[in-house]
Amino acid sequence: MKKFNWLLMLCILACFTVKAQDDSMKKLREEAAGKIKNAEKDTTGRLWKTGGTFGLTFNQGSLTNWAAxxxxxxxxxxxxxxxxANFNKGKHNWDNNVDLAYGYVNTTSLGTRKSDDRIDITSKYGYEIAKNWYASALFNLRTQFTEGxxxxxxxxxEFVSKFFSPAYIILSPGVDFKPNDEFSLFMSPFTGRWVVVMDDTLSAKGAYGVDTGKHVKSEFGAYVSATWNKEILKNVVYKTKLELFSNYKHNPGNIDIFWTNIIALKVNKWLSANISxxxxxxxxxxxFENKETGALGPRLQVKQTIGVGLTATF
Incomplete structure (x- = not known):
């Protein structure tokens, strides 16, 4: 009988011990889950999102006793x-982007020539007035690094360009349609654009539409900017930016077009191929000279590059 009482007490004690351990483990799991949720909230609640990519492409070719x-x-x-660097808080949205490119080509017969030269800075602030619609203001500066x-x-x-000769500056209030992080359509019927030619030689020629001897030409018109950044296939990203401007003050039917297209193919963490x-x-x-008439006039300018090289994401 005494042995039975001892066994009963041991069983009761074991049950209490297991129950206490279960309660302790449950409490620890709840605390851990709370910490994880807090950490996720802190991470996803960042006001600023920053980052970018750096690419370096190098090509070399040589011929020795090549019959062709x-x-x-x-x-x-x-x-x-x-x-x-993009800021997002409540109804406020502020996007900032810097796009830089510089390239050279050197050949035995033609010497050294510039293949690419671009400085493009855009800053756009928006306040959400309806779902996916923002009352916005946009600033854009586009110029180049060196002489062209x-x-x-x-x-x-023939010398035709250099840093801030020309430079295009846009200040534009308007509305921005952003259904997601991939697409943006900015529209403004009232946009100020300034064409800057700081070089005296180019200014004296009236280059890029400025009055002869002047350094700045002001324009007023309608402006549309559409951007799209989408992974169209696995490790294949398509980026495009289309800008349209109509000058109310002079030939509004002749719309200025600036359109950039890039297809980036990611080989691995460091290597990529780009088509632009x-x-x-x-x-x-x-x-640009018309070969038939000999007259100078505007032409559609096209620049295309293909490269494989180093890419670093930060």
Whole structure:
């Protein structure tokens, strides 16, 4: 009988011990879950999201005793930087983007020539007035780093551009339609644009539409900017930016077009391939000769590049 009482007490004690352990483990799990939820809330609640990519492409080719002919040596390099800093809190949205590119090509027969040169800075603030619609204000600056030339022949060149010659500055209030983080359509019927040509030589020629001897031309018109950034296939991203501007003060039917397209193929963490095409039509850039009439006038400008190289994401 005594043995039975001892066994009963031991069983009761064991039950209390197991129950206490279960309660302790449950409490620990609840505390851990609370900490995880708090950590997730802190991470996803960031007001600023920053990041970007850096790309460096280098190509080299050489020929020795090559019957088909060609340049003995060719070298090319292209560096690109795309960085962003975006703020989001409640109804407030502020997007900032910097797009930089610079490239050179060197060949035995033609020497050194610039293949790419771009500075493009955009800042856009919006306040949400309806679902996916924002009352916005946009600032954009587009220019280049160094001097640029046209090459009428292989042995001659013509100076046509440099830093802030030209530069295009846009200030625009409008509305922005953003259904998601991939697409944005900004529209404004009242936009101020300034064309800046700081170089005296180019200014004296009235380059890029400025009055002869002047350094700044002001324009007023309608402006539309559409951007789309989408992973269309696995490890394949398509980025495009289309800008349209109509100058109310002069030939409003001649719409200026700036369109940038990039397809980025990610090979691995560090290597990628890029295909880009830029198209520009500016009615004030009348430096292209019509071979049939000999007259100078505007033309659709097209720039296309293909490269494989190093890519770093930060």
């Amino acid at each position: 002919g060609g340049d003995k040596l060719s070298l090319s390099m292209l560096a690109t930087v795309n960085a962003h 030339y046209l090459y009428p022949t292989d042995s001659t060149r 095409m830029d198209m520009i039509y500016d009615d004030d850039v009348r430096v």
